Amino acid sequence: MKKIIMLLVAFVSTMLISCAQQKAKKKVVVETKKPNIIYILADDMGIGDIGVYGQTKIHTPNLDKLAARGMKFTQHYSGSAVCAPSRSTLMTGQHTGHTPIRGNRQLVENQEGQVPLPKNSVTIAEILKEEGYVTGMFGKWGLGFGEGDPNNQGFDEFYGYNDQKLAHRYYPPYLNHNQKIDSLEGNDWTHKVTYSPDKIRDHRLQFLEDNKDKPFFAYVPLVLPHAEIISPNDSIFKMYDGKFKETPFTADNKYTSDYGPNIVPHEYAPCDKPLATYASMITRIDAYVGEVIDKIEELGLTENTIIMFASDNGPSPEGGTNPDFFDSNSKFRGYKRDLYEGGIRAPFIAVWPNKIAAGSVTDHVSTFWDVLPTITQITDTENPDTIDGISFLPTLLNKDSQETHAHLYWEFNIKGGRKAVRKGNWKAVWYKVNAKADKQGTLELYDLSNDVSETNNVASLHPEIASELKALMTSESVASELFPFK
CATH class of the missing domain: 3.40.720.10 (Alkaline Phosphatase, subunit A)
Structure with missing residues (x-):
């Protein structure tokens, strides 16, 4: 019987210590500025x-x-x-x-x-x-x-x-x-x-x-x-x-x-x-x-x-x-x-x-x-x-x-509209997006891994990638009445 009482006392003491420690932990969290x-x-x-x-x-x-x-x-x-x-x-x-x-x-x-x-x-x-x-x-x-x-x-x-x-x-x-x-x-x-x-x-x-x-x-x-x-x-x-x-x-x-x-x-x-x-x-x-x-x-x-x-x-x-x-x-x-x-x-x-x-x-x-x-x-x-x-x-x-990021997207509504997408090291830029067909710009594609200055347009060499990034330019843009492309 005495042994049982001692075990109960030890158990209660342990629980009290544990509760005190948990309260202390919570207190630290609350007081953390x-x-x-x-x-x-x-x-x-x-x-x-x-x-x-x-x-x-x-x-x-x-x-x-x-x-x-x-x-x-x-x-x-x-x-x-x-x-x-x-x-x-x-x-x-x-x-x-x-x-x-x-x-x-x-x-x-x-x-x-x-x-x-x-x-x-x-x-x-x-x-x-x-x-x-x-x-x-x-x-x-x-x-x-x-x-x-x-x-x-x-x-x-x-x-x-x-x-x-x-x-x-x-x-x-x-x-x-x-x-x-x-x-x-x-x-x-x-x-x-x-x-x-x-x-x-x-x-x-x-x-x-x-x-x-x-x-x-x-x-x-x-x-x-x-x-x-x-x-x-x-x-x-x-x-x-x-x-x-x-x-x-x-x-x-x-x-x-x-x-x-x-x-x-x-x-x-x-x-x-x-x-x-x-x-x-x-x-x-x-x-x-x-x-x-x-x-x-x-x-x-x-x-x-x-x-x-x-x-x-x-x-x-x-x-x-x-x-x-x-x-x-x-x-x-x-x-x-x-x-x-x-x-x-x-x-x-x-x-x-x-x-x-x-x-x-x-x-x-x-x-x-x-x-x-x-x-x-x-x-x-x-x-x-x-x-x-x-x-x-x-x-x-x-x-x-x-x-x-799967990709990053930008648009800007000046001069017929401008769009850009970066996906991995591929970067697509498209100017005069909304211009008349005969004046519309073409999509440019750059590989930033070796052309961070964007001097070598490789869109013709990678038509599938160019097409994918062009599609993102459409899907990522929700039309704005206040800021239409012009």
Whole structure:
């Protein structure tokens, strides 16, 4: 009997210890702080504009250090070849055959604001806000007012440009702060006093400071280096002043209008030293990234903060820029608005201390619409049913469970329509899709395994593959009344 009692006591003790251990485990899970997420997006920055991707004329020490602390992607793609649809794919996790915004289009001609992201869209910010994150967006939105406004798409705080045409100017009279107008001191379309990116910088750093004790998502779509090509005459500009042989970009150029009483706000300012100015804009991006890193370290948040950096499309040859001089598109063909690699191949760097291996490099093929499912997997939340993306978290964590895309698809509705598909190492590009029969373009096919610059069209040599990819261009596209091919 005594032995039975002793066995019962031992059994109860074991059960109590086990329950205590289970409670402790559960307590650890509950108390584990959700990682902060910062996603920084450059505007019209080429993959070749960053030192770690091969740039030699422009200094990007902070971005280079960021890559050294985390993972550099060599086969990452933007969502589109221009601003608004690229941002739409990022926010919704849908490619441009499905995402609501597929081009740069004003809602009403000659009025502020682009076609809005529909109210029923599910964005990264909405998902994270529901998960308890504080959400902030600082920079250029470009996805519309009203139902498309950042505050109506999941962001607790918004400071910057809603209208992307206003973002053609770096010295505007005002910026948007949530639903209010914030007048910028000294700026009146004639005088250039307050440099808007610095004002935006102040607000994003304050957001990090204010929310240091809460999980936060900071979306930082920078305006730089999108034209106009302009920079304060400060120490960053002086790094490059006189370094290059310059050809001034004057008011006589198309789509150019100087500050003053006759300014056309959505056009670009002339620039006496466009090479030095562009270089300074890239280095200024780098400085802003460095300030975010420093603030996170100052607040003691480094270990629990994920930082991602990308660009929304390839480099632009507008407003006095010279992407060929800087090799901004690296070895890739095409620029902004192109669906060749130079228009959509993007830099991507991700840092998460003690999770992502420092100095790692991956050739995993990924894209903007993969960011949403990656973040939902990080935060253990549900994906919307409509997404096209695949989480690349296994790649970030060096796990063997990484899924891959069967194919990637892009479309762009300008000049008769443009489409592109990548499947494995095969890349198909088709321009003037919807032009009249006698002017319609033909499908081009490239083997990226040995022709990453897309110089050798092999469609005639591989008709079955060309036909397969052309069929995908049809099946992946759901027609849009707002963005028809024209």
